[in-house]
Amino acid sequence: MSATQLAALARTVEPQLMLRRFLALDAVVTGANALAYLALSGPLGRFLGAGSGLLTGLGAFLAGYAAGVGLLSARRHPPTAGVRIVVEANLVWSAVSLAALALWLTPTTAGAVWTVLQALTVAGFAVLQHLALRARQLSQD
Numbered sequence: 001m002s003a004t005q006l007a008a009l010a011r012t013v014e015p016q017l018m019l020r021r022f023l024a025l026d027a028v029v030t031g032a033n034a035l036a037y038l039a040l041s042g043p044l045g046r047f048l049g050a051g052s053g054l055l056t057g058l059g060a061f062l063a064g065y066a067a068g069v070g071l072l073s074a075r076r077h078p079p080t081a082g083v084r085i086v087v088e089a090n091l092v093w094s095a096v097s098l099a100a101l102a103l104w105l106t107p108t109t110a111g112a113v114w115t116v117l118q119a120l121t122v123a124g125f126a127v128l129q130h131l132a133l134r135a136r137q138l139s140q141d
Contacts, residue, residue: 015132015135015136015138015139016076016077016136016139018132018135018136019078019083019129019132019133019135019136020073020074020075020078021073022125022128022129022132023069023070023072023073023078023083023086023129024070024073024074025125026066026069026073026086026090026125026129027066027067027069027070027073028066028070029121029125030062030065030066030069031062031063031066031067031070033059033062033118034058034059034060034061034062034063034065034066035059035063036059037055037056037058037059037062038056038059038060038063041053041055041056041059047108047110047111048107048108048110048111048114049105049106049107049108049110049111050105050107050111065089069086072086080133080137083129083133084133086126086129087126087129087130087133088126090122090123090125090126090129091123091126093119093122094119094120094122094123094126095119097115097118097119097122098115098116098119100115101115101116101119
């Protein structure tokens with residue numbers, strides 16, 4: 001992805017703001033997912049073919065994660081180490097989601113599609129955050 005494409009997605013050419021926006025978007029999407037899992041674990045569990053206990057647990061974890069990423073995005077200069085942790089956590093989440101789908105989950109068709117889509121979305125956040133972090137580092141050199 002070119003710097004121009006990245007800037008167009010972030011709607012800014014300023015690397016610091018770009019990074020904060022991609023972190024904030026991750027926090028909002030993850031937070032919405034967490035709330036849905038927490039508030040609708042029964043109906044969503046039936047629709048996706050997952051236990052409501054699993055969704056409640058994931059929802060609680062995701063709520064905490066979203067809060068952490070949101071706090072990071074609110075910092076004027078998110079620390080490099082914190083951003084790297086988010087990038088790596090997103091990549092791990094994506095890989096574990098796909099492995100779980102292949103190895104031990106037995107979702108409905110909708111659940112299988114949802115698992116793949118959310119894994120790709122989270123991996124996309126990781127790529128955007130990594131590229132924005134790299135752009136920030138290059139702009140500081």
